[in-house]
Amino acid sequence: MKERLSTILEPYKGRGDRLVPILQMVQEELGYLPDEAMIEIADKTGLPESRIYAVASFYGQFRFTPSGKHKVMVCRGTACHVKGAKRILEETERHLGIKEDETTEDMEYTLETVACIGCCALAPCVMIDDDVEANLTPRKVTEIFEERK
Amino acid sequence: MTFDEIQKQAIEKWDKIRESGQTLVMVGTATCGRSAGALNVVKTFAKEFEEKGIDAHIMEVGCMGPCHAEPLVNIVKPNLPGVCFRNVDEKKASILVDSYIVNDELPSEYALGTIGDRGIGDVPRLEDTPAFKAQVKRVFRNCGLIDPTNIDHYIANEGYSGLAKAIEMKPVDIVEELKKSGLRGRGGGGFPAGRKWEACLFTSNPGERYVVCNADEGDPGAFMDRSVLEGDPHSLLEGMILAGYTVGSKKGYIYVRAEYPLAVERLETAISQAHEKGFLGKNIMGTDFEYEIEIFQGAGAFVCGESTALTLSIEGKRGMPKAAPRPRTTEEGLFDQPTLLNNVKTFASTPMIIKRGAEWFASVGTEKSTGTAVFALTGNVVNCGLIEVPMGISLREIIYDVGGGMTGGSQFKAVQTGGPSGGCLPESLLDTPTDYDSLNDAGSIMGSGGMVVMDENTCMVDVARYFLDFTEKESCGQCVPCRLGTKQMLEILTSITEGKGKPGDIDFLLELGEGIHAGSLCGLGQTAANPVLSTIRYFRDEYEAHIHGKDCPAKVCKALIAYDISPEKCKGCGICLKSCPVDAISGEKKKLHSIDHSKCIKCGVCLEKCPKKFTAVECVSQKQLMEVTE
Numbered sequence: 001m002k003e004r005l006s007t008i009l010e011p012y013k014g015r016g017d018r019l020v021p022i023l024q025m026v027q028e029e030l031g032y033l034p035d036e037a038m039i040e041i042a043d044k045t046g047l048p049e050s051r052i053y054a055v056a057s058f059y060g061q062f063r064f065t066p067s068g069k070h071k072v073m074v075c076r077g078t079a080c081h082v083k084g085a086k087r088i089l090e091e092t093e094r095h096l097g098i099k100e101d102e103t104t105e106d107m108e109y110t111l112e113t114v115a116c117i118g119c120c121a122l123a124p125c126v127m128i129d130d131d132v133e134a135n136l137t138p139r140k141v142t143e144i145f146e147e148r149k
Numbered sequence: 150m151t152f153d154e155i156q157k158q159a160i161e162k163w164d165k166i167r168e169s170g171q172t173l174v175m176v177g178t179a180t181c182g183r184s185a186g187a188l189n190v191v192k193t194f195a196k197e198f199e200e201k202g203i204d205a206h207i208m209e210v211g212c213m214g215p216c217h218a219e220p221l222v223n224i225v226k227p228n229l230p231g232v233c234f235r236n237v238d239e240k241k242a243s244i245l246v247d248s249y250i251v252n253d254e255l256p257s258e259y260a261l262g263t264i265g266d267r268g269i270g271d272v273p274r275l276e277d278t279p280a281f282k283a284q285v286k287r288v289f290r291n292c293g294l295i296d297p298t299n300i301d302h303y304i305a306n307e308g309y310s311g312l313a314k315a316i317e318m319k320p321v322d323i324v325e326e327l328k329k330s331g332l333r334g335r336g337g338g339g340f341p342a343g344r345k346w347e348a349c350l351f352t353s354n355p356g357e358r359y360v361v362c363n364a365d366e367g368d369p370g371a372f373m374d375r376s377v378l379e380g381d382p383h384s385l386l387e388g389m390i391l392a393g394y395t396v397g398s399k400k401g402y403i404y405v406r407a408e409y410p411l412a413v414e415r416l417e418t419a420i421s422q423a424h425e426k427g428f429l430g431k432n433i434m435g436t437d438f439e440y441e442i443e444i445f446q447g448a449g450a451f452v453c454g455e456s457t458a459l460t461l462s463i464e465g466k467r468g469m470p471k472a473a474p475r476p477r478t479t480e481e482g483l484f485d486q487p488t489l490l491n492n493v494k495t496f497a498s499t500p501m502i503i504k505r506g507a508e509w510f511a512s513v514g515t516e517k518s519t520g521t522a523v524f525a526l527t528g529n530v531v532n533c534g535l536i537e538v539p540m541g542i543s544l545r546e547i548i549y550d551v552g553g554g555m556t557g558g559s560q561f562k563a564v565q566t567g568g569p570s571g572g573c574l575p576e577s578l579l580d581t582p583t584d585y586d587s588l589n590d591a592g593s594i595m596g597s598g599g600m601v602v603m604d605e606n607t608c609m610v611d612v613a614r615y616f617l618d619f620t621e622k623e624s625c626g627q628c629v630p631c632r633l634g635t636k637q638m639l640e641i642l643t644s645i646t647e648g649k650g651k652p653g654d655i656d657f658l659l660e661l662g663e664g665i666h667a668g669s670l671c672g673l674g675q676t677a678a679n680p681v682l683s684t685i686r687y688f689r690d691e692y693e694a695h696i697h698g699k700d701c702p703a704k705v706c707k708a709l710i711a712y713d714i715s716p717e718k719c720k721g722c723g724i725c726l727k728s729c730p731v732d733a734i735s736g737e738k739k740k741l742h743s744i745d746h747s748k749c750i751k752c753g754v755c756l757e758k759c760p761k762k763f764t765a766v767e768c769v770s771q772k773q774l775m776e777v778t779e
Contacts, residue, residue: 078528078599082601087753
């Protein structure tokens with residue numbers, strides 16, 4: 001990991017002002033931000049570890065645990081909400097057996113919610129990896145996950 | 150090369166596409182189109198053309214607005230107006246190739262309208278259809294009509310000519326023109342843009358000046374800025390370069406959500422193309438003006454839409470708004486230097502103001518809110534999508550004319566504008582003009598452009614709870630009124646929706662709302678209570694029904710509803726029984742089925758599954774159910 005990190009971090013020695021893009025690049029490479037990476041970033045940028053963690057924990061994009069093979073994102077935008085997103089989330093949680101922000105034990109799925117995917121005409125919708133499942137109902141959620149089994 | 154030469158070449162290239170004798174197929178492949186399957190439609194067209202040896206050109210374009218009709222395809226045959234086809238999936242694409250492209254038979258049932266000077270047969274001009282008639286496309290003028298990855302298309306359509314004109318003007322004259330136009334900040338606040346630019350131009354801070362574009366579009370249910378970035382990225386760049394020239398800056402930042410990968414890609418392409426043409430970099434358009442634009446990807450914090458939080462985020466810090474009183478961003482902004490910060494649509498509006506003049510801009514809209522307003526119209530309305538209308542048009546016209554009315558003939562209940570900072574307005578206020586001041590007076594805000602239409606199946610207490618849940622999570626936690634106030638409001642709202650509301654809760658919510666408004670440090674906190682205050686103001690009866698009657702009139706709040714099977718209607722088909730995920734339904738074949746309410750998780754699958762001819766499963770209030778069982 002150290003090697004992979006040093007390629008990314010090399011150009012940013014002492015560049016604390018680039019912290020957010022640095023964290024984004026590291027997460028892109030590793031899938032999440034493990035402790036070792038945080039220490040490494042602190043080393044290179046010259047910022048205290050506490051500051052790295054303070055910034056990383058502030059922004060919703062960053063995660064500190066590895067994520068599953070597939071990402072399921074339930075949209076909780078306003079349009080989705082008025083069309084029943086809450087039930088869609090509940091059904092998805094029930095099918096995967098996990099709650100929001102958790103990963104299934106077999107590391108297949110990570111369940112997240114997103115403030116808005118921005119395809120409100122297709123509400124309510126869920127994004128599974130890069131595909132948008134549109135105009136969902138609790139029954140359609142069942143069908144999607146049964147098909148994927 | 151001079152700008153005139155560049156423009157001449159671009160126009161030649163643009164005309165060539167039209168005059169080549171080829172059929173042009175434009176497919177909207179912005180995020181909304183892609184979600185609906187537009188990329189597969191592109192593939193289908195390409196395959197069909199190759200297999201059948203058809204001489205046609207496929208162009209991927211941005212979003213024209215009508216998201217409900219995505220994927221949208223515009224087919225331009227030589228010497229004919231373009232025809233916009235709606236909801237084109239792979240099958241429809243094949244049909245269109247055979248019928249319209251090969252045989253000249255226009256399947257008018259798929260057509261939305263024509264783009265050009267006339268209709269074809271019974272297909273009217275798009276501009277003459279009810280959904281487009283009231284619209285005035287300015288910010289979106291190119292979206293869906295040009296290839297956003299081709300700078301020549303933009304230049305051929307008056308692009309960069311505003312900058313070319315500005316660069317020969319004095320900065321003060323540019324500021325004057327902007328002030329005269331009456332352009333107000335399109336991010337929602339509505340601060341006069343000309344005054345902001347003037348303040349940055351004449352700042353007392355001698356430091357290096359920055360221009361920052363706020364493209365951190367975080368309101369749930371709003372995607373106007375994304376559409377501009379994806380469909381016409383050069384319009385933003387031109388506005389920012391123009392701003393850089395005006396206020397004397399060498400560096401601009403675009404703060405864009407990382408959740409908008411396609412927008413980022415389009416911006417990157419646009420920036421490198423602008424460099425090639427000499428609109429960015431050193432000696433821009435032959436002058437000694439130099440300017441660079443950098444993209445900064447936001448990392449998912451709603452509060453970073455606030456200007457001071459946004460600049461801190463670029464500096465690599467936690468995005469926590471600075472406390473007032475503080476110097477204006479135009480005095481001390483990014484890296485404590487003078488900074489001009491505007492929204493995407495504000496910047497994108499400026500080149501045309503310079504090109505066509507302030508009077509042209511102010512020719513639509515109202516006296517105090519000039520120009521057009523852009524909305525993401527969503528919810529229970531037929532024509533969901535992005536619309537651009539003159540400021541001052543009534544909410545009613547937007548919902549019933551442009552929006553085509555309520556879906557499935559449902560009953561209008563409320564319209565929400567301004568996202569988590571805005572409010573919900575009832576039917577009696579539908580004639581309110583959509584401008585900054587009128588919406589403020591009504592208890593909502595213009596906001597950045599989200600507009601969600603709600604019908605009778607929407608519970609207003611639940612909607613208020615939904616927004617509070619959002620702001621509570623997004624509160625940066627820095628100041629107590631916002632951090633704890635939103636939490637407490639959320640707890641009260643949750644208890645009301647769970648049927649545990651107490652008399653006095655409404656007054657307590659009002660009191661808390663006032664306190665949060667008065668005591669919070671930034672706009673997020675100050676406006677956090679708006680969704681609650683406006684729903685209490687206009688839908689107090691719903692709060693009372695929840696608190697005193699333990700009833701959710703819209704049948705949304707789970708704790709207050711139940712599913713039941715009507716003994717008169719149930720034919721014992723067994724469909725609901727099989728579909729129940731928790732085996733709460735029992736009953737023999739062809740005999741009455743019943744729901745075990747202690748097992749039922751109220752997912753509603755039984756109601757959805759019960760055949761239409763029976764409609765035996767009903768959603769009733771808990772109270773009703775208790776009365777029945779008693």
